[in-house]
Amino acid sequence: MKVNKKTIINIVIMLLAYALVFVLINSGVLSRQYKSLIVPICVNIMLAVSLNLVTGFLGELSLGHAGFMSIGAYSSALLSIALSNTFPPVLAFFTALICGGISAAFFGFLIGVPVLRLRGDYLAIVTLAFGEIIKSIINYLKITGGSKGLSKIPLYSDYKNFTVVFVIMVITIVLISNLIDSRDGRAIKSIRDNDIAAESIGINISRYKVMAFVIAAGFAGIAGALYAHNVGIIKPGIFDYNKSIEILVFVVLGGMGNIPGSIISAIILTLLPEFLRGADNLRMLLYAIVLIVMMIFNNSKFKSGLSLNRTFRKLGREE
Amino acid sequence: MLECKNLGIQFGGLKAVDNFNLNIEKGMLYGLIGPNGAGKTTVFNLLTGVYKPTTGTIRLEGNLINGKTPTQINNMGIARTFQNIRLFSNMSVLDNVKAALHEKVRYSLLTSMTHIFGFGKKEKEMDELATDILKVFSLDDKSDTLSGNLPYGEQRKLEIARALATSPSLLLLDEPAAGMNPNETEELMKTIRQIRDMYNVTILLIEHDMKLVAGICEKLSVLNFGTELASGTPSEVLNNPEVITAYLGE
Amino acid sequence: MLINFIEQLINGLRTGSIYALIAIGYTMVYGIAKMINFAHGDIIMVGAYALYFSISVLGLPVPIALLITVIICGVLGVMIEKVAYKPLRSAPPLAVLITAIGMSFFLQSASLLIFGSTPIPFQSVIPNVNISIGPVVISSITVVTLIVTAIAMILLTLFVNKTKLGSAMRAVSEDKGAAELMGINVNSTISMTFAIGSALAAVAGVLYICQYQSMKPTLGALPGIKAFVAAVLGGIGSIPGAMIGGILLGLIESVSKAYISTELADAIVFGVLIVVLLFRPSGLLGKKKIVKV
Numbered sequence: 001m002k003v004n005k006k007t008i009i010n011i012v013i014m015l016l017a018y019a020l021v022f023v024l025i026n027s028g029v030l031s032r033q034y035k036s037l038i039v040p041i042c043v044n045i046m047l048a049v050s051l052n053l054v055t056g057f058l059g060e061l062s063l064g065h066a067g068f069m070s071i072g073a074y075s076s077a078l079l080s081i082a083l084s085n086t087f088p089p090v091l092a093f094f095t096a097l098i099c100g101g102i103s104a105a106f107f108g109f110l111i112g113v114p115v116l117r118l119r120g121d122y123l124a125i126v127t128l129a130f131g132e133i134i135k136s137i138i139n140y141l142k143i144t145g146g147s148k149g150l151s152k153i154p155l156y157s158d159y160k161n162f163t164v165v166f167v168i169m170v171i172t173i174v175l176i177s178n179l180i181d182s183r184d185g186r187a188i189k190s191i192r193d194n195d196i197a198a199e200s201i202g203i204n205i206s207r208y209k210v211m212a213f214v215i216a217a218g219f220a221g222i223a224g225a226l227y228a229h230n231v232g233i234i235k236p237g238i239f240d241y242n243k244s245i246e247i248l249v250f251v252v253l254g255g256m257g258n259i260p261g262s263i264i265s266a267i268i269l270t271l272l273p274e275f276l277r278g279a280d281n282l283r284m285l286l287y288a289i290v291l292i293v294m295m296i297f298n299n300s301k302f303k304s305g306l307s308l309n310r311t312f313r314k315l316g317r318e319e
Numbered sequence: 320m321l322e323c324k325n326l327g328i329q330f331g332g333l334k335a336v337d338n339f340n341l342n343i344e345k346g347m348l349y350g351l352i353g354p355n356g357a358g359k360t361t362v363f364n365l366l367t368g369v370y371k372p373t374t375g376t377i378r379l380e381g382n383l384i385n386g387k388t389p390t391q392i393n394n395m396g397i398a399r400t401f402q403n404i405r406l407f408s409n410m411s412v413l414d415n416v417k418a419a420l421h422e423k424v425r426y427s428l429l430t431s432m433t434h435i436f437g438f439g440k441k442e443k444e445m446d447e448l449a450t451d452i453l454k455v456f457s458l459d460d461k462s463d464t465l466s467g468n469l470p471y472g473e474q475r476k477l478e479i480a481r482a483l484a485t486s487p488s489l490l491l492l493d494e495p496a497a498g499m500n501p502n503e504t505e506e507l508m509k510t511i512r513q514i515r516d517m518y519n520v521t522i523l524l525i526e527h528d529m530k531l532v533a534g535i536c537e538k539l540s541v542l543n544f545g546t547e548l549a550s551g552t553p554s555e556v557l558n559n560p561e562v563i564t565a566y567l568g569e
Numbered sequence: 570m571l572i573n574f575i576e577q578l579i580n581g582l583r584t585g586s587i588y589a590l591i592a593i594g595y596t597m598v599y600g601i602a603k604m605i606n607f608a609h610g611d612i613i614m615v616g617a618y619a620l621y622f623s624i625s626v627l628g629l630p631v632p633i634a635l636l637i638t639v640i641i642c643g644v645l646g647v648m649i650e651k652v653a654y655k656p657l658r659s660a661p662p663l664a665v666l667i668t669a670i671g672m673s674f675f676l677q678s679a680s681l682l683i684f685g686s687t688p689i690p691f692q693s694v695i696p697n698v699n700i701s702i703g704p705v706v707i708s709s710i711t712v713v714t715l716i717v718t719a720i721a722m723i724l725l726t727l728f729v730n731k732t733k734l735g736s737a738m739r740a741v742s743e744d745k746g747a748a749e750l751m752g753i754n755v756n757s758t759i760s761m762t763f764a765i766g767s768a769l770a771a772v773a774g775v776l777y778i779c780q781y782q783s784m785k786p787t788l789g790a791l792p793g794i795k796a797f798v799a800a801v802l803g804g805i806g807s808i809p810g811a812m813i814g815g816i817l818l819g820l821i822e823s824v825s826k827a828y829i830s831t832e833l834a835d836a837i838v839f840g841v842l843i844v845v846l847l848f849r850p851s852g853l854l855g856k857k858k859i860v861k862v
Contacts, residue, residue, distance in 0.1 A: 114846065125842070129794075129842050130843070133839050133840065136833060178432050178434045183421060184428055184431040185431065186418040186421070190410065190415075193407035196405060197405035245670060285678040288672070289675065291668065292668050295664045295665075295667050
């Protein structure tokens, strides 16, 4: 592994973050309410970072990320409910997580067909339709509990198991950041910047588009699995279009193509509703304003750039 | 090494290129000239698989390439630049070239995601190869600059460097000197000759300034309204009355 | 059995004509601004609330309330374009798309703040009586919906094809630059397109709300998306395409609801979208594009 200043700084930040949360949990400073937010923050970070791979680095808008999350959540929950009596919890949990990741990745592969044929607006709409179809099917099926949802999921990723969740989140961030800064990552970014030129230098566009979608879906699936085992009950309505937009807002606010930005904005926007307690409607309005203002600001004359990922660039410099 | 026979493409009713023949020998510096809208860039798009020809065949060293995708064609040894620059503008100068080394230096997805299993060694190899190419164009001191922030002339050079990084046997340059002043143009023409010798690459270049190509090309083809008007050595072509009419009008 | 099938078809025709009215807005805006106006579906919602507010709160007579509804939506459409989309005309498509999603979210959450999330019941402005034609029973709302849609479409077709403003619109959607050189005011043509599209959405909103008689801030989202599917089905950019696509989609939805499953009807509609985009992305009446290199 390349050990240099950047890597060391990142490791120190991660350790400090872990120590901080560890102290907060164990010192009793945090109320129950805040403790219950710790795992969702990690889940949202994973969702934001994985969506950033598709939207920020591949340059395609995916409006179905919550759909991948739901596949991970449901498949892992069903598995761990089935295994809960026979398997030891640790084994059951990890099997379920892996199952969640793989099933979501499989659906990421399925969406590969439209991904290869469409781009831009049309692809965004298809990912939206895909997410809605998944939601309707989960709603329709008996095994998923229909609209009543799936309950009695073992609480393996409770905040008491924060360490496990944190480690999985860090692994996700590291793997995706590494990917971006590699041969394959350069191929993905070159497609975003200019697909015709990317083809002209021998990059197999189809392969990399599908790869980005599969990897992003896989990690969204793992995030969904962590979520399911954190809340214990899941319903199709949780993973709707609004959730997909919420993840998109994390990515847009943090800066497209900026991993530290995604992490920071996922933390802030998950905590914010708690400070604005009772004003859940305001949160949606805030998201809307974030999307519009960030886009107009990023493309205004004041920011002379043509690119979308100028925002938070300074913040992301160590990446 | 490159042989086009009866090449043609039609958009709707318009024959953009029709019955076009081309024969380029190995190591040659070949010029494709013609007035604006003659179909020069369309020929490039046919050669690189961006468009599929309606008629005719294209062979590279005897292998049929029409019907292949741009990616496959590049892997077979044709690289190109674009008339309207197409750099990866949010990536650094070095990364633009490293992206083009994609096929030459390979490692697995696992290595990409973990940065272990020989990642450092392979990346170092890429850095060195890329820097060598950038040196030819005096861009090595700008490795970390975002390619979109380069001045225009250097963007054109970076495009050539990027194309070269794919180790082509045939390099297609689409108006490499467009927008450059006479000094820069002359310098670029020198570089083009230099890379032909250094990298042992055959070059086909598009220009509409005839005098400029006549200086460095060994052979020319003139295109007008999608068909070949004349071909031969620069002096033959430039003295051809039909070519003169096409350029200057009746 | 047959009678039931005919009634389902008529239901489908009614829903389909509402979709068609909305789809026209998508298609016109796409033709002229080359963007998907995600907020278009939410204009329907604004239309419904505007009608409710004018009648139930302000107590205005129905014709005036209808007029106000159409005007509010038209003005809103123009405002959205000026505030959110115009600054991004030369921006990458991804940025425009995200802004449009933001706009849609904005309208929904703003009305959530104003009117709350509890559905508001609303008495139809069209008297609801059942009309029997032989054994087939049709509601008056259906009849009015079909008539209004037909009139709107005829007027729009005449406007686009026979008037000077209509030909300016067609010119801008063909080639913005050339149209500008010919002395067409591109900005005002785009504004006009948004105004017409939004006014049609207002009409659709009124018809929709008369049918369902209950309002919530997200009521426009689903018909909006479905109308978009209709626009794509018909070939985006084509006005007759949007009409045919809308009606076809209404029929598909109604038949799948009746004979397959109510829960899966939405999934089927979205499935249609994916299939159309994969196998005939230019839709039934759309044009193919050549990418320039």
